[in-house]
Amino acid sequence: NAGVTQTPKFQVLKTGQSMTLQCAQDMNHNSMYWYRQDPGMGLRLIYYSASEGTTDKGEVPNGYNVSRLNKREFSLRLESAAPSQTSVYFCASSGTGVRNTIYFGEGSWLTVV
Amino acid sequence: AQSVTQPDIHITVSEGASLELRCNYSYGATPYLFWYVQSPGQGLQLLLKYFSGDTLVQGIKGFEAEFKRSQSSFNLRKPSVHWSDAAEYFCAVGAGSNYQLIWGAGTKLIIKP
Numbered sequence: 001n002a003g004v005t006q007t008p009k010f011q012v013l014k015t016g017q018s019m020t021l022q023c024a025q026d027m028n029h030n031s032m033y034w035y036r037q038d039p040g041m042g043l044r045l046i047y048y049s050a051s052e053g054t055t056d057k058g059e060v061p062n063g064y065n066v067s068r069l070n071k072r073e074f075s076l077r078l079e080s081a082a083p084s085q086t087s088v089y090f091c092a093s094s095g096t097g098v099r100n101t102i103y104f105g106e107g108s109w110l111t112v113v
Numbered sequence: 114a115q116s117v118t119q120p121d122i123h124i125t126v127s128e129g130a131s132l133e134l135r136c137n138y139s140y141g142a143t144p145y146l147f148w149y150v151q152s153p154g155q156g157l158q159l160l161l162k163y164f165s166g167d168t169l170v171q172g173i174k175g176f177e178a179e180f181k182r183s184q185s186s187f188n189l190r191k192p193s194v195h196w197s198d199a200a201e202y203f204c205a206v207g208a209g210s211n212y213q214l215i216w217g218a219g220t221k222l223i224i225k226p
Contacts, residue, residue, distance in 0.1 A: 098207035104156030
């Protein structure tokens, strides 16, 4: 019952450093997402992938890049981390279409100092 | 533009008391409506969803929600809360595009013993 697995769970970065958040799902879902969660702001979509080989920008894509490596895996990269990117990041997956339930990973807590 | 408002940032309820969490949305047509719950340190889990038909929907953990078109609301209710219900609750609206949900800012539920 792995569902959506994301790593690392915690990370501290210095400003300007780069890092990649990894995500994998075992539910054979076409759609995968990266969200960030900040206090009082709910969830904001960073990037979305409708299927293997496709990615689309969400609400807050600046400063991030993504790769849909295969159907299972969807990674998020911060090329040059900034303190404004301190947040909790969630990977999620679902079947195709907005009616489908979204399944979330447990989150990655990122602090940029 | 679509939007979701959860007017209450925090709600405190005594264990065993009834609960109602408010959610108002802005959308021209009938939206897809969701409630998700986030336990401390965890990802989000679907509680229930509404697409069409009966306006009172039942979810997991004894929760229910009622869609009221005239009030643009989708309030979450539970007749008797348990200490394990302490969590943050998010309302979301799916409208238009096939991937993007619009999320409310969340309501944190605190249970008094």
